[in-house]
Amino acid sequence: MIKEQVPNIHTGIFSSYVDSDVVVFGIPYDGTASYRPGARFGPQKIRQEIDGIETYSPYINKDLCDCKICDMGDMPLFFGNTQTMLDNINSEIQHILKDDKKTVVLGGEHLISLPIIEPYIKKYPNLHVIHFDAHADLRNEFLGERLSHATVMRRIFEKLNGTLWQFGIRSGTREEFAFADENTRINKFDLNGIKEAVCTIGSAPVYVTLDIDVLDPSIMPGTGTPEAGGVTFNELIAGILPLSELNIVGADIVELSPHYDPSGVSTSVACKLLRELLLIIS
Ligand code: MN
Ligand code: MN
Numbered sequence: 001m002i003k004e005q006v007p008n009i010h011t012g013i014f015s016s017y018v019d020s021d022v023v024v025f026g027i028p029y030d031g032t033a034s035y036r037p038g039a040r041f042g043p044q045k046i047r048q049e050i051d052g053i054e055t056y057s058p059y060i061n062k063d064l065c066d067c068k069i070c071d072m073g074d075m076p077l078f079f080g081n082t083q084t085m086l087d088n089i090n091s092e093i094q095h096i097l098k099d100d101k102k103t104v105v106l107g108g109e110h111l112i113s114l115p116i117i118e119p120y121i122k123k124y125p126n127l128h129v130i131h132f133d134a135h136a137d138l139r140n141e142f143l144g145e146r147l148s149h150a151t152v153m154r155r156i157f158e159k160l161n162g163t164l165w166q167f168g169i170r171s172g173t174r175e176e177f178a179f180a181d182e183n184t185r186i187n188k189f190d191l192n193g194i195k196e197a198v199c200t201i202g203s204a205p206v207y208v209t210l211d212i213d214v215l216d217p218s219i220m221p222g223t224g225t226p227e228a229g230g231v232t233f234n235e236l237i238a239g240i241l242p243l244s245e246l247n248i249v250g251a252d253i254v255e256l257s258p259h260y261d262p263s264g265v266s267t268s269v270a271c272k273l274l275r276e277l278l279l280i281i282s
Pocket of ligand 1: 110
């Protein structure tokens with residue numbers, strides 16, 4: 001079990017674990033990064049920078065100060081054995097779900113969403129997953145591995161009874177797009193299908209996984225596999241706000257890799273997205 005940390009972001013607003021409704025923690029893992037590693041540095045960078053934005057969101061007229069959020073710091077990881085790492089994350093999430101809390105996890109690379117979502121599906125068999133990403137992440141194998149940031153949504157799809165809704169996808173193999181056409185609700189290039197998704201999902205439980213490379217590299221250079229042609233920040237906010245009508249039970253923000261972000265723009269964007277997600281889920 002990770003230890004509760006002295007609150008180190010927005011000092012004063014964070015609750016204790018016992019009092020919290022939402023538990024935030026980092027998983028600084030980037031062990032399967034194929035192009036540019038460094039997402040392991042994402043959670044700490046977000047903690048360093050998030051004080052730079054207000055706790056109040058004029059988009060949804062809510063304030064983090066009014067929410068019961070606990071920051072548990074980063075999970076200790078044992079690099080070298082992917083399966084052990086995934087098992088540790090899985091049991092951590094089970095523990096928190098048993099306490100009837102929601103989780104918002106800071107990545108780390110996208111593979112971490114698999115062991116997070118598995119226990120969610122056990123708890124909520126009709127779970128839907130909303131996936132924002134430049135990449136389909138639907139490969140069956142990548143470089144001979146079934147467990148990778150490039151296969152993560154395929155593995156999640158295999159466990160899911162509800163629907164996998166994908167938005168902003170503009171990169172993948174021919175096979176991945178064919179698989180998506182058959183099996184997922186894929187929205188290529190943009191986020192236009194969000195409102196339809198919200199109507200269809202209704203009151204079912206939803207997990208949101210946000211790979212920040214869905215944004216255009218012009219404002220999100222700090223990521224492992226930047227992909228031109230992404231959405232703008234305002235388009236992403238407009239896509240996220242309707243999610244407040246849903247029963248969101250968990251979320252993650254993955255793939256921030258701050259060393260490719262010399263101006264700091266990527267981290268400040270990620271911090272603002274984290275604020276909106278925390279407010280929507282609270
Ligand atoms: Mn991804
Ligand atoms: Mn991606």
